[in-house]
Amino acid sequence: MMDAVERESMEYDVVIVGAGPAGLSAAIRLKQLNADLSVVVLEKGSEVGAHILSGAVLDPSGLDALIPDWKERGAPVKTEVKEDNFLVLGPQGKLRIPNWPMPPLLNNHGNYIVSMGNVCRWLAEQAEAMEVEIFPGMACSELVYGENGEVKGVVAGEFGIEKDGTKGAGYEPGMELHGKYVFLAEGVRGSLSKIAIARYGLDADSDVQKYGIGIKEVWDIKPENHNEGSVTHTMGWPLGGNAGGGSFLYHAENNQVFVGFVTHLNYKNPYLSPYQEFQRFKHHPDIAPIFEGGKRVAYGARAITEGGFQSIPKTTFPGGALLGCSAGLVNVPRIKGNHNAMLSGKAAAEAAYEAIEAGRSGDELPDYDKELRDGPVGADLKKVRNVKPLWSKYGLVASLVLGGIDMWAASILGRPILGTIKHGKTDAESTEPARRHKEIKYPKADGKLSFDRLTNVSFSGTNHGEDQPTHLKLKDTDVPTHINLPKYAGPSQRYCPAGVYEFVEGDDGAQRFQINGQNCVHCKTCDIKDPSQNITWCVPQGGDGPNYPNM
Template identity: 75%
Template sequence: MTEAIEREAMEYDVVIVGAGPAGLSAAIRLKQLDADLSVVVLEKGSEVGAHILSGAVLDPVGLDALIPDWKERGAPLDVPVASDSFYVLGEEGRVRVPNLAMPPLMSNHGNYVVSMGNVCRWMAEQAEALGVEIFPGMSCSALVWDGDRVKGVVAGEFGLNPDGTPGLGYEPGMELHGKYVMLGEGVRGSLSKQVIARHDLDADSEAQKYGLGMKELWEIDPEKHRPGKVVHTMGWPLGKNAGGGSFIYHLDNNQVYVGFVVHLNYRNPYVNPYLSFQQFKHHPMVAELLEGGKRVAYGARAISEGGWQSLPRTAFPGGVLLGCAAGMVNVPRIKGNHNAMLSGKAAAEAAHQAIAEGRSGDVLEAYDAEVRKGPIGKDLKRVRNVKPLWSNYGLTASLTVGGASMWMNNLVGWSPFTSKHRKSDAEATEPAEKHKPIDYPKPDGKLSFDRLTNVAFSFTNHEESQPSHLKLKDPEVPVAVDLKVYAGPSSRYCPAGVYEFVGEGEDAKFVINFQNCVHCKTCDIKDPAQNIVWTVPQGGDGPNYPNM
């Protein structure tokens, strides 16, 4: 449908998809290097930061490299980490892991508790002051190809009917062409998926692994608030059902981020990551902190966790993959924003050099080399064994053997082995007959909440007359496979209640409530049959995260 429509085209030197830390870093660096370059950033959120969801404790190394005087420029890094603690939880108790036992790279000294949404809003101001054009509310729905080269993107298509045909007031959008196109869509981006598949960019890497991160913003009793306090936990309530852990970050204004990450390689289809998160808040340590407070916001997003082993080639004819579009999260540190910024800076430098030499549309090999051999590759490589050991052998092996590997990297600069990832997260899901249902406590409405109530606090909104952006390759598969073989895990792994099965037996029907979607993309990752495809809705739709 969209490929047959004739559109007006605009020409730029560089087109950037996504106003996250990676895309904005690329835009800023390009204009720092050459003020005459034409650079455009396209953002699907209603505003810059609306779709940004991250922990976040920010390592400022990326910002230091990009904008050394960020403090003087008023960057919203106002809460330095004051204390750092790690716990392994039981149902009632906890055991603290001594800080001295943790490899130095795990220390958060010198880092900041931030809202990455607000950091991106500030970065957008810096970019616009340099002359970067930023267009929010502009979903990039398709790539423009010139042979095997990515020539540009289609952005700003509005007014399609539910069946995909143009409706009244239809706007076809525009083609934005660039000498280079940079994809900073974040985890499991729809355009990035197409490029990776077409150019087989992951042929030499292992299957990407993912986690589902869920987060709430709370206002708590001022007497309990400790600005800069950072807490991470592992263990309860996940146990042997899944890997993962939590974070609790105290920012300013009596606010606290409470987050929970579930690794998506779990086998039992009855696992409900969202209810595990809600259960976690009833641990005595967490409940005591939150009692008397109020939840302000909620959100969820997938996290790329494959690290070094899963890193695809990051350059292709006409463009590059930035940040989480390629997977640059340091899993044990729960940090990827610094690498996203460094990737944007490196991509800008490679593109600037190519354009200065009169090149366009080729493969920026210099960028891929910098990603692998520079600080990003070094950061990922030294922690490469933690996630696969956790996935394959459990938490204890990850803490002991993975920890020893990190210590060796710290002390002598190398580790003698590289553990491998196995199945994709979708393939890891086992038939329901091999497992028993899990009895989760019912949310109490005070510390824990049902999904639909919490989704309201993501302030998500989708125009209901548009086509669903959640596509099924085969409409028969959800009932025939997802429900009958796997007991309908889509109704549990989605943290927004998008998917449900109505009726029983032969009358069962699969319902997609796409209006609830918070764009986490878990369905695209975890669906056992890989039958659900996440695509972008029309621009501006989706969550509207405040201070997240």
Template identity: 75%
Template sequence: MTEFTREAMEYDVVIVGAGPSGLSAAIRLKQLNPEREVVVLEKGSEVGAHILSGAVLDTRGLDALVPDWKDKAAPLNTPVKSDKFYFLGESGKMSIPTWAMPPLMSNHGTYIVSMGNVCRWMAEYAEELGVEIFPGMAASELVYGEDGRIKGVVAGEFGKNPDGTPGPSYEPGMELHGKYVFLSEGVRGSLSKEVIAKFSLDADSDVQKYGLGMKELWEIDPAKHKQGSVTHTMGWPLGSSAGGGGFIYHLENNQVYVGFVVHLGYKNPHVNPYLAFQQFKHHPMVKELLEGGKRVAYGARAISEGGWQSMPKLTFPGGALLGCSAGMLNVPRIKGNHNAMLSGKAAAEAAHEAIEAGRAGDELTAYETEVREGAIGKDLKPVRNVKPMWSKWGLTASLALGGLDMWTNTAGFSLFGTLKHGKSDAEATEPADKHKVIEYPKPDGKISFDRLTNVSFAATNHEESQPAHLRLTDPDIPVSVNLAKYDGPSQRYCPAGVYEFVKDETTGADRFVVNFQNCVHCKTCDIKDPSQNITWTTPQGGDGPNYPNM
């Protein structure tokens, strides 16, 4: 067998993921010491290619990191001008007055943005400061030191055969070592998942909860466009089958973001989040807006919803978890990018202090303290009960009790303490025979679209000769357990049509097919599979979606 050796490159800090938290850390490290050696590894074909977010951006993270961002032409072009909340019925809507909401829910001073473009701008600024950024370099493996600490990652491995063996054009990649390794992979990152398990970082935290966010970019009739308008909805078409809701954000150039979030803790395995999203667009309010327009792009990704009580320990020997790798989304505000930026800044400051003091390699306890006691903790702790209330008591009760709890938290106390989430999203799935099949309308090809057609608007691509990055622990379980007991929920919860069950033409037996080429890296399968039999790993660098302006 041919032996392959990897070259090693040494840095002060190695950052995995060029999202808002990773780029913020890189920028802050260079601000503190221009001589600091910092590298950022990005699995997407370019910075921003894999970034998908709502997004209404609270600028407090950017204000702290780059106070003169306006002078530096940051792509924040659309301030929020109007803010509406609706409870939807099948054909009507009821307005929820904003005056009844706690002040923390206000969108005053926020901006409708493409976070992909914000990250592209941040990357340019980071490179001006001297940060090395390597797009198309998937960090596929952790490197451990003799003492058990994380000392680096393996990146840039290409050319494996489908069975995982080195192919004729195999490149082993290289090891990038650092005094610290920051994992800023976003939700359910494969390396973060490994680190959390290895160092039991979640031993004292509640179970993490997730949602699936799906989003389309539309160009609409200019007569219907209201730049700066923000709308959020709850209720129809989900009803009691699942939690979640929709959003409509009017950005510049007659474009609108239309999106839908489904909480993944639903019980009924017949729920189809993607088709619920398509059905949402046929509500009269949404349909009227989109008629005469055209869809420009589509994408999907999981979001972390556990909040304050679900954040694991943030530091481990050799590094730290940043942003959504730890779960810093403010659920009722549907905002996490500001906390991601603040976490990157805080981690950078802690690492800088340790290195300057000759304590490189020490655990970054100052980072943990800043997140828990600083601005991030103050943002997340007051809203910590909204998600578990919604999961336990439903939408109506959670609106009343969650609102009350947020109001009392502004005064520094909670009537409910800290509620627990209960089961994981995978464990919440119940057998199919306990629930009715849900009939969804067939997409019309004008307002609503089938999955495979929409996935083409994500511009996703995976080199087909590589090993499938969606790995089955037991290849028999999808048919013998998940199809038999849960009616094969993977064929519905995946928003990209990756999974399907087909009949063998000879035997008539069911066969599980994984079309990994369709994957948009949302990681829902890793989260929601009731048998926890699917593991999402990184494909080779550069593969996956290529999101424009998302």
């Protein structure tokens, strides 16, 4: 245990953790409302956008509300969707679902294929022009509390802790950044957001949160295989009945394709590997020709919140609020959350501005939580709240029929006809013992269309200092080998898309659990899916992790 640390502090009106679409939108809106407000954004990535990964087809409604003249300002939002394709795959063929029976809310007309990393870089430029202070490479490792138990700030920029937890020769204690309000916009399963949710019981009245793992590659393909503006989503093979999920193929500009695969993390079979399912998907006879003669240029992964409206926790706590994916605002059937993240940032900023104008600080912002649920974000999510639990309970075919009817009813009546269906178990609790399942034999990567994990990880640009403690903490070091290996066949070696976890046989013949933390791409899947809930994902020192160029 380290001694108590003396830190300098800096005071702001609003402290924002995370330079994603939610955090940057909040910063911009605050400055729009009052240019004299002091606002700081702290980003753990080496630069803004370095840790941003999304499909992404962007619904511009959030951008329209925040910066109406974004086109004139040169936002990197240019490739409008020209065609929508919905496919159900079998092992050797496909069934195309016509567009006409699809609920209107699934129509991508007016949406754009974008790199959200580049969109966030542009948003950061807009914010800095308004004198928002943005500090990349600043991981926020602790919440700071005030005299009445409210969140009054964060600890950021602590460096130089040795592997054994002691302070090294180059130790820097970091700083405390205090604010009248603190916004947590860390993305999915944020470490500080987890602490706030637990400390203040924010999830006491909400359903359990559900998640997926999204794995993505960027490819440069031949011009003759490219169809700019084309959007394709698939379901079915290769997952079949093993798990829910599906793929996306987005033809962006410059002969690039964004290809990704989402696996719902409530799957039962511990032998399933979301990464291997993605690699297998690219070999489908209707998919493989797109990539012939092309080359993969980037790789990454991240978790996705899938619980929907009923899983949104209380989003305010004394001294701050949860924004964007920290609150879980993804519309699952639309595979979109960036617009809601931006709208949440805007709403939080407006609530904080009103409070500061009234001379308040350190209290709750109930107007924000109300706006989130009753405003455009709530309207977007309420209509689709049953799609995910229907899929989980009844499978693909039934969910397509029942979910489609429910979404059509919501489009016409303004609400689903099935009420609100509960999710049930957490994703960790959904994992079943290995004895109930057969091991899945995955084909070997061919190095052209499919790749082994470590080769792909090298395309994420991820890097972690070797001298620091691992940021992947085990509550009990015996659990991996004494429980997870014999009971669940060691699922961490398969659910992780970066090869962080493996079981290694020691000289004595016993299995040893090895954590290769330097491989981590910060997807948080281990924190979510570990059946014993024995792994806690924490922030490494600032700047570490992936360095995505245009995810």
